[in-house]
Amino acid sequence: MTSPPAFRLLPEVTPETEAFWTGGETGELRIYRCRSCRHWFHPPTPACFRCRSREVGPEVASGRATVAAYTVNQHPWFDGFPPPYVVAIVELDDEPGVRLTTNLVDCAIEDVVVGMPVEVVFEHRDDVWLPLFRPVAA
Numbered sequence: 812m813t814s815p816p817a818f819r820l821l822p823e824v825t826p827e828t829e830a831f832w833t834g835g836e837t838g839e840l841r842i843y844r845c846r847s848c849r850h851w852f853h854p855p856t857p858a859c860f861r862c863r864s865r866e867v868g869p870e871v872a873s874g875r876a877t878v879a880a881y882t883v884n885q886h887p888w889f890d891g892f893p894p895p896y897v898v899a900i901v902e903l904d905d906e907p908g909v910r911l912t913t914n915l916v917d918c919a920i921e922d923v924v925v926g927m928p929v930e931v932v933f934e935h936r937d938d939v940w941l942p943l944f945r946p947v948a949a
């Protein structure tokens with residue numbers, strides 16, 4: 812089984828990313844969404860790249876996603892972050908093409924496959940809640 816590493820490099824929280832990094836406090840995966848064309852997008856930007864509207868902001872996404880790609884890191888890059896662990900790109904069920912880079916947890920590495928349904932879980936570190944993903948219970 813993979814488990815959360817003991818150490819992480821934490822993200823820099825900006826006004827635009829604060830909702831994303833702190834949504835886990837209330838169990839919410841908060842992703843930017845355009846209020847004009849209703850498309851989701853990530854990472855957050857001050858305007859919608861589709862329709863150029865500035866009426867954008869975080870909304871609560873489903874937290875469900877699908878593994879689009881992954882790699883197993885085998886190299887001990889950081890003390891306290893021992894390999895192996897899975898770095899994955901997941902595509903949100905809310906909208907095709909909206910992807911997050913994350914870690915997969917609560918899953919044996921040999922069981923990870925592209926197309927696997929996953930759901931968000933949060934790891935609280937200091938002032939941020941890191942969105943990680945685990946397999947959806949069958």
Ligand SMILES: [Zn+2]
Pocket residue numbers: 845846847848849850859860861862863864
């Ligand atoms: Zn838009």
